Amino acid sequence: MSTTQQSAAESASVMIAKTAPPASVSIATIAGIQVSELVLWATLVYTVLMICHKALALWRDLRRDHCRVQEDI
Numbered sequence: 001m002s003t004t005q006q007s008a009a010e011s012a013s014v015m016i017a018k019t020a021p022p023a024s025v026s027i028a029t030i031a032g033i034q035v036s037e038l039v040l041w042a043t044l045v046y047t048v049l050m051i052c053h054k055a056l057a058l059w060r061d062l063r064r065d066h067c068r069v070q071e072d073i
Contacts, residue, residue, distance in 0.1 A: 024038070
């Protein structure tokens with residue numbers, strides 16, 4: 001991929017990332033969902049995802065440590 005194509009792809013992704021929040025708020029408002037409800041649900045989903053991610057990381061660490069202890073025996 002050339003430098004021009006790469007910068008065009010990065011520019012497109014940056015543009016999409018910048019327009020996504022206002023577009024989603026506009027669509028939600030048209031659909032009758034209040035912005036405060038949208039923020040509440042987005043925060044809830046984000047929190048649950050972060051808890052699951054952290055639990056998975058802890059489980060992997062514990063399993064790796066347990067396997068290492070079993071190999072030492």
